[in-house]
Amino acid sequence: MLAKKKTLIAALATVATFSLGAGAWHLFLQPKAGRAQAPEAVAASAASASGAEAQVLTPLLEQARALVQAQRKIIVLFADEAKAGPEVAERAKPVGQALFHENQARVLALEERLRSLIQGGEAQRLAVIAGLLDYMESDAQLFDADRLAFVEVLRSLKTDIAQDSTLPAIKLHKRISEDLDALAEIERNYDKEIQRIFGRFEGSRAIELKREKWEDYVAQLKKSLSREQILKDYGVVTPYPLPPTAKASASEEGENAEVFGKELPPKTIVLTFDDGPHRSYTEEITAILKQYGAPAVFFQVGSNLGRLDAQGKPQLGGLAKISQGLLDEGHAIGNHSLTHAQLSKRTGDALKQEILGTDSLLQAVDKRRSPIFRFPYGARNAEGMEILGQAKLRSVMWNIDSMDWADPVPSSIAERVLKTVEKEGRGIILFHDIHERTVKALPLILEKLSAQGYQFAGWDGAKFKSVKREAPPAAAVATPAYADxxxxxxxxxxxxxxxxxxxxxxxxxxxxxxxxxxxxxxxxxxxxxxxxxxxxxxxxxxxxxxxxxxxxxxxxxxxxxxxxxxxxxxxxxxxxxxxxxxxxxxxxxxxxxxxxxxxxxxxxxxxxxxxxxxxxxxxxxxxxxxxxxxxxxxxxxxxxxxxxxxxxxxxxxxxxxxxxxxxxxxxxxxxxxxxxxxxxxxxxxxxxxxxxxxxxxxxxxxxxxxxxxxxxxxxxxxxxxxxxxxANDEFISAQTSQLPSDAIALNGKLDAVAAPPQAAAGGDKPAQLPVSTTVVLKDLQGQDQKLVTPAAMPSSMRQLAQRANDRGLQHFKEKRYLEAEREFTEALKLRPDFALAANNLGFVFYKQDKFKEAARWFENAIQMDRSRAIAYLNLGDARARSGDAEGAKKAYSTYLALLPNGPGAAYAKQKLAGD
CATH class of the missing domain: 3.40.50.1460 (Rossmann fold)
Incomplete structure (x- = not known):
């Protein structure tokens, strides 16, 4: 199986040759001649497996294929959304959302099956996983846009397989890491093209931009899929459009009790995030919101917070701490049902459990929870509205949909939101804090809206109200979105x-x-x-x-x-x-x-x-x-x-x-x-x-x-x-260059007078970002001027950890080992699973001849990232220098198994041969 690997990275050269257009999923590989039909492709992928392997692999492949097929349906539903018209778009949205959440359930199920497979220890487990990767990487039926459906599965799989310390599992871990890198590169290519086309949402739109390659891709999908058939399969038939006068208003439909956002003051925006909390993305979003002084409402799914026991008492899980953190930051948390079911189809006790059970969990998190509710998919019925009234909960909808659940490209999400805000002039934006693409799109949106004078409103307990928060420091802004x-x-x-x-x-x-x-x-x-x-x-x-x-x-x-x-x-x-x-x-x-x-x-x-x-x-x-x-x-x-x-x-x-x-x-x-x-x-x-x-x-x-x-x-x-x-991702090793003595001496003089960078913290508290620094410098006329440097933007713990690591690397290259040790230690305090910092800390000890300490940190790095080959090479050296010849031999052998032709291969072979 492993010999058949054809990684995604190899396909990127083909990706880069295409001239691309605006829109969402617009970067792809041309279909190969004679592509197999989907069922045949799945069967072919499992054909070479043994009977026991095929029995396990076939349902996994079918699940992966269903994942792709649902994503394709979402693409077709929203292809040419502007041309389709608002009636079609409104009817397509709930179907698209249902498809998306079905896919979320597939992802969770696939992750759980793979986790059980790994933990079960069956002999064929790694061969089965390799077969699944073969399909994801190189199946002839898949476009690159299709492969983005596997990002979350691969991330979860990488984490789970890291618990297996066998050499074949370590090789698979490395393979998954390479695939994730390739998918990130594909997304960057999409994003780069959209940046170039839309010019970051400024300038004239008089000329309609061409999207030939996107249209070619959609045309391929439309050969087997149609919007009308997808809608019909989900019980929706789009009627002929009625004249505007015949359309009922929201108040005539009895929806005046709900909040949609149209009643907000002009240039007022409410930011809402559904489906969380997420173990990492929610915190990233909170850091971004802090940069812009923007409050938000997080509508949370009860099953993410914990469960209700047999007596109906709430039992909170680990993610509840994230919700408490949101409240501490001044945000609101609201109710998004217990299981994210389509509540318009629920009645009786099942419906009450979805609403009231989650409210119990939210109140167990913190009594400060807000009495607001958002129906999943916006699907509600009269009984559900009545239950809300009895529970004194208020329904909050939206009038601006980011479509981040359907669109994998951050720039495309941002462009859609900004266009809709421009049209609406005010409103509630629907986001989801369970996607990395939302994290990437959010700064683009907030930067533009802030520059245009929009105010961000939070929930004050009874209504949405603009919150006067302290603005970020001067010049503490996001990168100004350069196109080229x-x-x-x-x-x-x-x-x-x-x-x-x-x-x-x-x-x-x-x-x-x-x-x-x-x-x-x-x-x-x-x-x-x-x-x-x-x-x-x-x-x-x-x-x-x-x-x-x-x-x-x-x-x-x-x-x-x-x-x-x-x-x-x-x-x-x-x-x-x-x-x-x-x-x-x-x-x-x-x-x-x-x-x-x-x-x-x-x-x-x-x-x-x-x-x-x-x-x-x-x-x-x-x-x-x-x-x-x-x-x-x-x-x-x-x-x-x-x-x-x-x-x-x-x-x-x-x-x-x-x-x-x-x-x-x-x-x-x-x-x-x-x-x-x-x-x-x-x-x-x-x-x-x-x-x-x-x-x-x-x-x-x-x-x-x-x-x-x-x-x-x-x-x-x-x-x-x-x-x-x-971000500097260099794992320090013997090959890492250090500055010559004259450069180190000059840098010491420069640093002695330069404005100091952020200093690492002592004790158990994270480092504090410095305040603005004033420097006297000549202006262009030769006169003295006071130059005020900007204060720092708030950052997430992950960002702070990366910057501490980068500073540590600077110190290492200047042979300032005590300062490097302090920074790498700070990075690990901020992010305990940071394999890069653990390896680098180990090498700082190694350079100080503390070989046993170095070996322990190299081992820690390997526990955090088992497929990082250079850490095994470093570990071999540390064990050899500390007298553990057998341990050194094992580490060198593992390095060679992972990188038989790597830059350290000759050195490792020499060490194994006894120098």
């Missing part, structure tokens, strides 16, 4: 008539690599000009020609980096004017051969991009400062504000300090350290241009005779360029 990222990177060493330089080209190349490898700039959108290419015409042509015809949009960002000579001329008026020096410039003809700052200012004003940042590793003055950062409220919607900013290495008559580590200038070395994470002064995972300047400026001034300057250029409206730091 562009850069012009220039480095000149080989001047013809100016002194030659040693560092500039290396600096430019390092900046290009950082933008591409760390911050995700597409290589084709990073224009590089080195030496002979960096003529005056070449530099100006890069701006006026290459960028002008590149399709840059107003939601894009542009970074310009120049490393070379700069000069300052004194004009007859007494004003200074700065120039950057192209490779072909004549020192005697600066005014005509060089590029004046006035030209760069004109370029900055003419750019289409939302945010532009010029970083100039050259010294000159005469850079006109215009508007500064603005007020706190002004910076709050940074995602909308245009930003034109510049950071320079120094002023007139100052020489750029050469001789930094790795052949860089001191300025660029410091800049690269800032972008590596040190510039994240508040520890929130974002580096704004303001933070970067606040780190680089004082640090460079302290170790050189340069005084970097920072400010805004003409055309700026207070926007701040933002870098989002990616």
């Amino acid at each position: 990222s562009w850069a012009i990177v220039i480095g000149i060493n080989d001047y013809a008539k100016w002194p030659k330089l040693q560092y500039a080209v290396r600096d430019a190349q390092a900046m290009r690599e950082t933008l591409i490898q760390k911050f995700g700039f597409a290589p084709e959108r990073v224009i590089s000009l080195d030496n002979q290419d960096a003529t005056r015409m070449g530099i100006l042509g890069a701006f006026h020609d290459k960028l002008a015809h590149s399709g840059m949009k107003k939601n894009d960002r542009l970074l310009v980096f120049f490393a070379g000579h700069g000069a300052t001329l004194q004009l007859s008026s007494g004003r200074s004017l700065g120039y950057i020096i192209p490779v072909d410039s004549d020192p005697g003809k600066i005014a005509t051969d060089a590029i004046p700052m006035t030209e760069l200012q004109n370029i900055a004003e003419s750019l289409t991009a939302k945010h532009a940042l010029f970083i100039m590793d050259a010294c000159y003055s005469g850079l006109g400062l215009t508007r500064g950062g603005g007020s706190a409220n002004f910076l709050r919607d940074n995602a909308r504000r245009i930003g034109r900013q510049m950071l320079t290495a120094g002023g007139a008559d100052q020489l750029v300090a050469d001789g930094g580590p790795n052949g860089h200038s001191v300025f660029t070395w410091t800049l690269l350290q800032g972008l590596a994470g040190k510039g994240d002064l508040n520890g929130d995972g974002l580096i704004t241009a303001t933070e970067l300047a606040a780190y680089v400026g004082p640090a460079v001034s302290a170790v050189s005779r340069q005084t970097p300057a920072f400010g805004s250029l003409p055309g700026s409206e207070g926007g701040d360029f933002v870098f989002e730091l990616p």
Whole structure:
């Protein structure tokens, strides 16, 4: 079975070749010729299994196929939803929701069957699981969009199989991890395309966007499925549309007692989340809501909170603590039935149990529960409404459906919500806190609604009321939703008539690599000009020609980096004017051969991009400062504000300090350290241009005779360029590079004067994010200015753990082992199952010759993530150094079994052979 594996990752190269369109599930592999029919495919997948294996595998495959088929029905139900019209959409929604919850039940059942299989210990269990993975990974009938239906199953399976320490189980664990990585990449591709198409929900929509590839996919599904037949199968026939005057109003239908959201004040939004609490996503959503000072209502399913015993008394489970946490954060929790049944079909005691049983559980959680109820699917009957009245519970519906239960693409969810809010002007939004895609879509929605002046309302015990919460700190905003990222990177060493330089080209190349490898700039959108290419015409042509015809949009960002000579001329008026020096410039003809700052200012004003940042590793003055950062409220919607900013290495008559580590200038070395994470002064995972300047400026001034300057250029409206730091997932090992001694020495000097990053906490309390820091820095006119760095955004424990780990890795590379140990320990306090931090903590002990302690932490990392091969290699070394030769041999052998051709394979074989 394992030999037949054909992973999802191998399919991604095909995915990337398609030109994609707007919509939900629009990225897929073309169907192969001669695809088998579904039942035959299922039978074929189990054909090579033995009789005992096939008996177990066949029903699992049938369940997986049913999962895909239901998802396809949901796709067909809501394909071309705008064209279908509101009547069809309203009738399709309850059917789609029913299909979704049937699938949720299938997922739970499939997870439970797989869990029982693993725990049962039958000999064929791993072969059965491998057969199921074969179907999910490589069945010819499946599109990539189909495979997203398996995400939750695979996550659960990965957790359960981690309890099996046998080598075949560890290999399967590794295989599942690879499949989940591939599915995440597929989702990112969807999301990237939607970002590019919709421009993050700004701009004209006069031209209808084409969606050929999505339509091709839907056309394939429609060959065997139709909306009409799906609805009919669920007892729904769409009638011919009635004229508007014939439609009954909500009040005429007796629904005036319910809350729909249309009665809210203008520009008021209620955020609601159904079906939780979830063991991880609810907490992530709470952290996001805190960032925006937004209250919410969580309608919870009673069976998630616990159960009722034979006497009807509530017995709470582990998830009840999450509900208590929601109340402590100021949110409301409401009733969403006991089992999420369709209550319009329930009567008598069964109906009462669904409503009153959950209310008992909620009151057992906390008496502060809110007396509000949401019918699953919005399906209610007169008896259910009567029970609510008797129990003094109020029905809360919605008028804005995110469709996050049907749409797997975060950007598509956000686009749908924002369009509906624009149409409605107010209302209650329906979300679900059981999906990762909701977590990803929520910041996009809240950022836009906040910028548009919408207020978020919470439940005050009797009604929904806008809650005046303290706004997040200035500039503590989410990444400003850039659609694409562009850069012009220039480095000149080989001047013809100016002194030659040693560092500039290396600096430019390092900046290009950082933008591409760390911050995700597409290589084709990073224009590089080195030496002979960096003529005056070449530099100006890069701006006026290459960028002008590149399709840059107003939601894009542009970074310009120049490393070379700069000069300052004194004009007859007494004003200074700065120039950057192209490779072909004549020192005697600066005014005509060089590029004046006035030209760069004109370029900055003419750019289409939302945010532009010029970083100039050259010294000159005469850079006109215009508007500064603005007020706190002004910076709050940074995602909308245009930003034109510049950071320079120094002023007139100052020489750029050469001789930094790795052949860089001191300025660029410091800049690269800032972008590596040190510039994240508040520890929130974002580096704004303001933070970067606040780190680089004082640090460079302290170790050189340069005084970097920072400010805004003409055309700026207070926007701040933002870098989002990616999570570092490096498992430290003997192959992890550390900085040379000169770099470590310089970094020590830089850190001694730079604004301090977040410090790890002591004792049992999580680290506290720092408050704003004030730094004195030169502005672009050479005058002192007070630069106020942003305070941190609230973060979830998972995010804080990742950032602590990343800081630990920085310390490790600088051989600061005590500081690294503290940060990795903090990461594990925040997230006890963090295998990455456990491994890294172990290697810190290893580097300090504490081999037994190191071995224990490598073992912990393996318990948390059994298929992480590098941890076995590390464990082998630690056991060998502590005298456990047999344990070392076992660890090295396991590494080779997982990665027979891995980077450490030759080393492990050498160790097994006795060196």
